[in-house]
Amino acid sequence: MTKVNHKNERLKLDWLEELERDDSPSTIDHKLAALACFEEATDYRDFDKITVEAVDKFIEYVGKRPTRRRTNVAKVNSAKSFFQWMVMDERIKGKAARKPINALRLKRKDRTASRARKPRPIATIAQIKTAVEAMPKTTAIERRNRMLVAFTLVSGARDGSIISMQVKHVDLINKQVHQDPNEVDTKAGKQINTWFFPVGPFFIKEVEDYLAYLKAQPGFSSSDYLFTSRLRGRDENNQFCIVGLSKERWANAQPMRDIFRKAFIAVDLPYFNPHSFRKTLMALAYEMELSGEEIKVWSQNLGHEKLDTSVNNYGPVSLDRQRMRMLAMHDKPKAVHDSRTALIADVLAVIDARERMK
Secondary structure, three states, X not given: OOOOOHHHHHXXXXXXXXXXXXXXXXXXXXXXHHHHHHHHHOOOOOHHHOOHHHHHHHHHHHHHOOOOHHHHHHHHHHHHHHHHHHHHOOOOOHHHHHHHHHOOOOOHHHHXXXXXXXXXXXXXXXXXXXXXXXXXXOOHHHHHHHXXXXXXXXXXXXXXXXXXXXXXXXXXXXXXXXXXXXOOOOHHHOOEEEEOOOOOHHHHHHHHHXXXXXXXXXXXXXXXXXXXXXXXXXXXXXXXXXEEEEEEEOOOOHHHHHHHHHHHHOXXXXXXXXXXXXXXXXXXXXXXOOOHHHHHHHHHHOOOOOHHHHHHHHOOOOHHHHHHHHHHHHOOOOOOOOHHHHHHHHHHHHHHHHHHHO
């Protein structure tokens, strides 16, 4: 029978009220699971009696579990945030909890290893074009699917934003996508001003064609969602079937991911999820060898306030490209001397001029 510490359970409920203000249900589930793990490791002792010894048991318990270091670090951080909340909410005294809370961390090597990522292939513009070209374009659903893949690349938007966009949010004349947080599910409720990425006329034409198709439908409204679920009806035999598109948006991005998977597998390519297209766009930025201002503009177009978010999270350079660029530098002539060399040259020129004047 599973043990239950009723005092701890009441604290969890209070913390849950705080979490629900900011975190998604899935994030909350992970944080509560971390607390359950802490209780198991410490034999369900009271949370307000936290000690360094209890923390050490928890750290040891987490380290023995057959999970990835990234998961272990997240689990420890979740537990730490709970006890920090207890201090802020005056459930425990900060002076007594300072050392135990400070001890809630894995070793540095584990924290560093948790940030390591296996390199994954990034779709090229040509591969995405191949997938879209192979997708049928007869029915309303097939048109929607083609547009979905093309628009994800053109806009660079996140999947959650895309499935919540309405037709009015796309301005074809100015090649702009309005990501208004009051109407679009943007990350952290940010206002994002996006203009079409320069990925080629083929993809922009797909966007134009689909919007023209939607506007030609009876009962069309600019407030209709760009991407909607399938509409069910009955055929001539009174059997249920898909008869077109409804007015209802998807509840989540899973249907979108399913469409992407099917599109790439159909042309014998690996599955590239919608979010990975943002990495494709950063790879394109490198290929275009943009200026400092242009790369900052590109980053803002992705919705990033800081350039390092684009470069570090979405712009990893592949090993092949790293090798190519590094080896190319061996044969690249130095265009200018460094400042110290230039200064020395100027000083020598002045001395030489004075000598000639004597």
